[in-house]
Amino acid sequence: MTLRVVKEVGSVIDPDANFGLPGWIYHDPEVFALEQERIFRRSWQLVCHLNDIPAKGDWQSLEIGQEAIIVVRGEDGQVRALSNVCRHRAARLVDGAEGCARKLICPYHAWTYELDGRLSGVPGKRDYPAFDMADYGLHGFPVEVWRGFIFVNIEGEGPSVAEMMAPYEEEVAPYRFEEMKALGRVVMRPRTVNWKNIADNYSDGLHIPVAHPGLKRLFGPGYGIEAEAWADKMWGPLLEGVPGSSSEALYRKYLPHVAHLPADRQRLWIYFKLWPNTAFDIYPDQIDFMQFIPVSPTETMIREIAYVLPDERREMKAARYLNWRINRMVNAEDTKLVARVQDGMATRSYTQGPLGTGEVCLRSFARKMRTLIPETRLPTRPPTGWSAKSVAGRLA
Numbered sequence: 001m002t003l004r005v006v007k008e009v010g011s012v013i014d015p016d017a018n019f020g021l022p023g024w025i026y027h028d029p030e031v032f033a034l035e036q037e038r039i040f041r042r043s044w045q046l047v048c049h050l051n052d053i054p055a056k057g058d059w060q061s062l063e064i065g066q067e068a069i070i071v072v073r074g075e076d077g078q079v080r081a082l083s084n085v086c087r088h089r090a091a092r093l094v095d096g097a098e099g100c101a102r103k104l105i106c107p108y109h110a111w112t113y114e115l116d117g118r119l120s121g122v123p124g125k126r127d128y129p130a131f132d133m134a135d136y137g138l139h140g141f142p143v144e145v146w147r148g149f150i151f152v153n154i155e156g157e158g159p160s161v162a163e164m165m166a167p168y169e170e171e172v173a174p175y176r177f178e179e180m181k182a183l184g185r186v187v188m189r190p191r192t193v194n195w196k197n198i199a200d201n202y203s204d205g206l207h208i209p210v211a212h213p214g215l216k217r218l219f220g221p222g223y224g225i226e227a228e229a230w231a232d233k234m235w236g237p238l239l240e241g242v243p244g245s246s247s248e249a250l251y252r253k254y255l256p257h258v259a260h261l262p263a264d265r266q267r268l269w270i271y272f273k274l275w276p277n278t279a280f281d282i283y284p285d286q287i288d289f290m291q292f293i294p295v296s297p298t299e300t301m302i303r304e305i306a307y308v309l310p311d312e313r314r315e316m317k318a319a320r321y322l323n324w325r326i327n328r329m330v331n332a333e334d335t336k337l338v339a340r341v342q343d344g345m346a347t348r349s350y351t352q353g354p355l356g357t358g359e360v361c362l363r364s365f366a367r368k369m370r371t372l373i374p375e376t377r378l379p380t381r382p383p384t385g386w387s388a389k390s391v392a393g394r395l396a
Contacts, residue, residue, distance in 0.1 A: 014367040016377055021366050022352040023345035025376045026194040030387035032297040036065045038372045039276050042158050044144060044151040046278050046291060047071045049307060050079065051148065051181045052098070057115060060098045062152065064293060069141060070094060071150050072104075074115040081152040082117045083139040093138075097186055104138070113138050148178035149289075164230035164274050171270075174261050175282060180307035183286060183320070189302040191335065193342040195277060195294040196369070198302065201338050202290075203232040203273050203361035211337055214329055217242055218269075227364040234271040234361075247329075251322035256315040258284045273361070275368060281327075285319045288327070298342065351379035 025031045048060040048071060059072040061084060068084035070093070082104075084093050091108035094101065103120070104113040112121030117138035125131065142156040151161050165172065191198065201207070205225035209216045215223070219236030226233050238252060258266060261284055270282040281288040291303040308320065344350055355363055369376050375386060 014363070014370060016370060017363055017367065018355055019366075020353045020355050020362060021196070021369055021376055022379050023347070023350040024381040025369075025373075026197055026342065026345040027297050028381060029297050030384075031373065031376065032294065034373050034387055034390065035294065040065050040294065041067075041154040042156075043276050044153045044158070044161050044164075044274075044278075046289065047081070047150050047152055048098075049148050049180065049182065050145065050150060050178075053079065053150075055100065057100045057102055058098075059094065059101065061094065061096065064154070067141075067154055068092060069152055069154075071143070071152065072101075072115055076116070078116075079143060079145065079150060080116060081141040081143045081150075082113075083141070085139075086111050087119065087136040087138065088122075147172065148180065159230055161274065165272070167228045168231065168233065168272065172282070174265065175287065176260060176309060177287070177307075180287065180309055183306040183308045186303060186305045189304065189331075190295075191300045191302060191338065192298060193300055193338045194298055194345070195292045195300040196365075197338045197342055197345070198292045198300055199273065199277060199365065200362060201334055201341070202271070202279055202292075203227075203234065203365065204359070205234060205361070206356075206359065207337065208236075212330055212333055214245060214248060214326055217245075217248055218326075225358075225361055227360040229364075230275045232271075232273040232361040232364065234273075236269050238267040238269070240267075245326075247322050247325040251319055251326060254315045254318040254322065255285060256313055256319065275365075283323060285316060285323055 045062060045064050047062045047069065052058075052060055053071065053073045056073055056075055056077070059070045061068070061070045063069070069081055070084045071079060071081050073079055085091070086093055086106040086108065088106065088109055088111045091106050093104050093106055093113070101115075103115070106112070110121070110123050111119065114120050117140055119133045119136045119138075122128065122131075122133060125133075142153045144151045144153070144161050146161040146165065203225065205223060208219070208223050209221075215236065218238055220239045220242065222239070223236040224234065240252060243249075255267070266284055268284070271279065272282070273279045277292040277294075279290040279292075281290070286306050286308045288306045289304060293301040293303055295301050306320075306324075355366070373390070375382060375390060
């Protein structure tokens with residue numbers, strides 16, 4: 001697929017705009033394989049924040065598709081994304097989600113790499129004729145730092161994170177993302193559903209008043225959605241004086257004034273989803289990051305962590321705890337919802353449903369899918385082997 005196709009997919013006209021995606025693509029292995037090649041190898045994936053790897057040798061890892069990646073702070077202070085695979089016999093170099101190392105040493109044969117990926121040590125080097133160590137450094141991946149967050153792109157195509165978030169830069173700026181630090185550690189939540197199911201649900205505004213009574217009490221009728229070319233935005237202003245659960249009432253009570261935020265942000269919750277699978281929940285008290293990582297056609301790993309600015313006020317600590325309680329309930333409700341949808345997508349009687357004109361986020365997502373994988377326009381699954389004949393993305 002050329003870069004042109006990837007960039008233009010956000011704005012092409014979709015003749016099937018009034019329909020959702022068909023059920024068969026939410027569990028089909030051939031769709032899953034094409035998604036890995038055409039979407040996830042060509043999109044920006046968030047690994048961590050600059051403040052998560054402050055010192056030389058600090059690293060964090062991410063597995064996406066068939067790639068194992070580490071983001072590491074080098075001796076020169078620069079951040080690089082490197083393959084977590086030795087160039088000798090493909091052994092994994094480091095284990096776990098994070099760590100610190102002076103050098104990257106393979107546990108299999110002790111090939112040694114510097115923090116910039118250069119191969120610097122090979123036991124028994126004389127046994128390798130015509131061997132140039134400079135040719136066997138670790139594979140590197142493109143890196144983009146957006147407001148302190150480190151993103152990696154396996155093949156380096158598609159719009160940058162800055163381009164995707166450009167319509168909302170002024171809106172995001174007051175939150176001081178660059179200064180934030182992690183609150184706790186990354187949590188991994190496995191779900192037995194397709195990643196698109198979770199992405200759809202995140203941007204679906206119609207289910208909020210139906211399936212999330214807590215959010216309905218928090219926002220009333222004020223929940224809104226909109227879709228730019230590469231980012232969905234959802235938001236809800238907190239209502240005052242509305243009966244609710246103890247967590248909701250206490251959150252309203254204790255949420256303190258945040259000096260660096262404008263008045264219209266003091267009692268506002270905002271959600272952004274970047275194409276294809278990255279989400280930021282932005283609150284006055286913190287931000288939550290979520291990533292929907294495809295594992296198989298019917299398995300997804302939700303990767304999440306919260307980031308905050310230093311604030312030792314008791315009211316702020318209480319607000320953050322209550323925020324967590326409220327959103328754990330929302331998470332539990334969504335887990336049941338996406339499971340119901342996944343079951344329904346597996347039935348042969350379901351093909352595809354209509355989309356209302358107001359379902360702008362779902363329309364935007366479906367348009368990209370249909371452009372990158374045209375066969376997803378079909379209401380029913382084509383014969384096995386169809387993906388081998390697919391020519392999407394081969395445009396010059």
